[in-house]
Amino acid sequence: MVRIILDWLDHRTGLETAVKDFMLEEIPASSGWPQVFGSMAMFFFMLQAVTGLLLSFNYAPTPGEAYNSLQFIMNELTGGRFIRGLHHWGASMMIVVVALHMAQVFLWGAYKKPREATWMVGVVLLLITLGFGLTGYLLPWDNRAYWGTVVATQIAAKSPGIGDYLTRLLASADGIGVVTFARFYAMHVMLLPAAMVGLMMLHVILVRRHGVAPAPGDTLPKKKFYPGQVFKDTVAIFVGFCILMALAITMHAPLEKLADPTDISYIPRPEWYFLWLFQMLKLFEGPMEVVGTHIIPGLAVGLLMLLPFVDRGKVARLADRKLAFAALLLVATALGGLTTAALNSAPPSAVSHGGETAGAAWQTLPPSELAGLGHFRKQNCLACHAVGAQGGKLGPDLLQLPQKRTIGELVAFFKNPQQLRPGTNMPPVTIPGPQLNDLAAFVVILDAGNAQGLLAAPKTVAEGAVVYQNNRCNMCHIANGNGSKLGPPLNGVGKKRARQWLLEHFVDPQKLSPGSTMPPYRLPEKDLAALTDFLVALP
């Protein structure tokens, strides 16, 4: 029955015959284990396509959303972390396998006449593979992705002659935004896969056209691709697959914090297979930089491309290709050395700040900053943010922010968090501008040394500082060194005056101190009480 269906199908489509023809292709008797890497590379590409497709079913390709959907994949979907692991580590596996494939072809001299075109298509396939790595790097939209891509697009922008056009193509003139992201995504899932599939087919057709390169002096009768070589290919693929599985299960694919374009302390590091480039860049400074970024990589690709025309000698036995071995060893040592150097150069830790106000207790805070604490509590910042041991876990720990911000930056961020950090969960802080300034002033001075002392401020005292700021008492009075000397300074007023006196004085200053120019403040009782608490607490 199966036979009848297969015959019918083959008669109509030629499918069975085509598969048979492909599998029963004759290959040299000398081929064997060294020739498995091409099949492996194709397998890993197809695996990337499958895992990539699975990821795309639950992935939103826009900044911010990308990060959230990836977290959803990794934390909420069963098997999601594993599938992302396969895709992430699969990329590395593919680089390794492609490198091994090239090294084998190089050592065996399999690029020589008449196989020059096969080799050159292969070099383009290598570049496409690296292109996948480069474009895929941005797609998680975490800090690593963002800053890594900033560097990559900046290097592209410096390309001699075509930098401006590349910048426009990548839409990266004003940094990495939605347009750049869309283009990287389109390249990663449309352009590159299409190019890869097309050229891979061409590559295989060319291999079939010229046949697998035989070892010199191989005069034995040819053998069939199937099953002997297919078996070897399968075993090699299986070994690679097991390594990938082990990586995906044991090593977490990294997902750092949401991309933060304002985080200038972040030190981007490229993926390991670009580390040698990253390290080489350090060797060239100033106007020479282009040597490291463009000229050497460009020459390397050009040389690789033209290799069949540089080395025109006859195909030789492996043992006689001493020069090829030496060249490969040299390249491997250079790449390995640069990579090791890059790995050993640990990034300098982020610039540490703080200390300026270390140990400052809440009592010595200027009214604006203490009022900031009042807003900090009123806005319930600790519901999401941790400050050391206290507070929530939804937002970042305010003592471990990657860098110190200015008050202006913080105010802009409070007003519209989404604008500065697309995708952040932080809601806008909807209080008037001057109050935002105070809140920012408080957050700015907060550090590990003073946090506990500052947060210990009594509730009503901080609220009193808010009342003090809202009524602009500092226009006339000075408190903890801030304000104007028009009216009497307020430090120590609690020792001079009774609480009741202060309360009554707000309502009718002239009654208690005749001749005073202070206007009356008929505030709600609660506000007056808090304001008085604040004044009494001034040292």
Added chain:
Amino acid sequence: MSSQTEIQEQSSRRRFYLAGIYGLWALMGAALSLPAAVYLLLPPSVSRKEEWIEVGDIGSLAPGQPEEMTFQRVRKDGWKLITEKATAWVTRVSEKEVVAYTPMCTHLGCAYHWDEKNKHFLCPCHTSAFGLDGKVLMGPAPRALDRYLVKIDGSKLFVGGVKQGDEA
């Protein structure tokens, strides 16, 4: 070595090759398709627990006169929490009891409305009609209207999860 044993050896080697090829590919296929199936088919592990949502005031709701009430609810949509408008058809059954129907016909999910003239709920798509008690009066609907779980606090109505209507 006789050619006989040579052929035997060759065929046993061939069998070994074939077993290796099909076995290893089957193994890899399984190792990939199992996680893929689980990933695509199982629901997300983090689900929101049902909570009571305030729909509105039902103090003026008259018996026999259903009212379409809208309310805001928060729903988890993939990786997002979204706030959306939702609707319930609320009907007073007695002094103490009200029912709240979900606004979708149980046939193919169209939004039905209250037909004042005929005193029943009518779906415009395939003319399914439902009585005040939610039961199917006519048309292709397979079961009575689905209802929200309800809770009344004073004159405020709260709704919770959805309970499917009985099969006709």
